[in-house]
Amino acid sequence: MKVILRTPHKEERELAGPMTVRELLERLDLDPEGVIVARGRELLTLDARVEDGDTVEVIRAISGGGA
């Protein structure tokens, strides 16, 4: 599956599925409390399954400065 990371710099990775979102974040070494995970226009909870053909976006939620 294609994983697009916006943490916050955009980066793309290819990972083999299927797996749950929780397992995906463990593989990426990301704290689930600091990100949201989307497939298209849909947000995914930690127990949702993602498949090989999916494109998943991982968006960083934490910010530390103001514009």
Added chain:
Amino acid sequence: MNCSVCGAPAQVEVRRRNRAFCAEHYRAWFVGETRRNLGRHRMIRPGDRVLVAVSGGKDSLVLWDTLAKLGHPATGFHIQLGIGGYSERALVTTEAFARERGLELIVVDVRESFGLTVPQLAEVTGRKACSGCGLSKRYLMNRVAEEEGFDVVATGHNLDDEAATLLGNVSHWQLDALVRQGPMLEGREGLARRVKPLYTFTEREVAAYAFLAGIEYQHEECPHAEGAKSLLYKDVLNRLETRMPGTKQVFLEQYLKKVQPVLQEGLAEGEVELRRCERCGQVTTGAVCAHCKLWDRAYARAKKRRLLPEDGRFDPRPRVHRLEPANEA
């Protein structure tokens, strides 16, 4: 996992509340919680004019969106800090948001108003960029609110921001800051009321709302935020939150409920006497406010380095620009 309200597949889990929501019910829950926060602290009162501080990031745009949905069409206030392309993109995002929703926006450019960008100010004064930035923001928010007749300044601080600030203040026992910290700071003569209607939502929850409400915000981080202590505090708190959901909420809410009243009573020495700055007329505790002192120092140094003309003198009046929704229609 299914929505606690309708049973449809859930898109957001709020573990600290042991609930999950589909997109529609998450948006409704978020707006409803914001309404409860506003009411619990009487943050916005009938007839109030509200100025919302807008950076272009998710928190401030979500706040602006939510206030409008709740019948408080606040005027946005954006400060152009001059941090290169980052600030330029923040303005583009903020203006697009205002235009799409027909909201009024006020913009002040720090360099146009005062002669130097925030990074230049940091360089000539030798202070960290975040220090001059924070001071400029607080000064401009209050000054513009007073001069433009706003009763309330709303900011997008969320639970992670507040819990991280609390952890930082507790780590250093910053009693003055601990006494003041809270979701609402009542206004005084010359000082608008300051409110934080999103203070009970985690950053993840705010980001989830922004995504599901289709809000286009600036994902990019301020280049000066790298290595910021606030990010370290947030990281530590999130590790605890992942293992023990609700940690951030309990840490902040129980502090406000159980500890702050005791501190406030113990440190009660009456309100600090305020006066008007001799230089700019804004409310301060000394003869000259911290903002004027900083910029006077910056001007002296910048002139030596020929960054400003020899006869240049700091003028504290901001140049205010308006994006009127009616003109954009």
